[in-house]
Every structure is written in structure tokens, then in C-alpha cells.
Amino acid sequence: MPLSEKSKLSLYDLSRIDQAIAYIHRHFRDPISIEQLSIEVGMGIKKLRTGIRVRTGLTLHEYHFKVRIEQSMPMLADTGHPLKAVASSVGFKTESHFCRRFKEIMSMTPIEYRLQCAI
16 A cells, blocks of 8 residues: 555544454454445545555455455364355355355365365
């Protein structure tokens, strides 16, 4: 993110963005829209979108998926739960969408990750 975008954010803005990030972590299983998040933390959509990008290096949706995938990893490593159950427990509607996002983020499939953890 260009320095100019970061410098436009006040400490107050950064604290609101941190609240938004915490909200994403608490509600990772749920659908989250930028509009909903904007209302939740009391910040304009454009500034919030920019702030999330500055803080995380990702868009809201990319970050939301990343949090979901991170939450799925202990379940994949420590349980024999079917992928469909793991996907559902972290908020994905379908196993295929979960697997696609997992591979995009982790550069391996959930099965490959599970096998790697078993070694």
C-alpha cells in the first residue's frame, strides 16, 4: 500500500480498523460485507476498505477467507473430520469452495495439508 494511503489514516482510524479486524476474527463463520463492517465500527466504507488493505495487505474478502482457512488448520491437523464438516464449521457453504480457497492461500490442498501434519 502506498505510503500516501497509510498517512491519510489517523490513530483513531487505525483503532477502528483494528476493531474491524477483531470483528472479522470473532465472526469469521458468518458472511461479512464491507457495508456491515462499516456500520459496526462507525467508519466510512472507502476509508475502511483502504485501512484493511493497509493493515493486512489484503482486501476484506481475501482477509476473511484467510482467517477462515487459518481456523480450519487445527481441525485438519488434529481430527479425522470429513472435509465437508471442516468447511462447514469455518463458514464455507461447500466443500469445493473451501478446497479451492485453501489451495489458493496455502498452496496445497486440505488433504495434502492433513497428510503433511500426520508425518
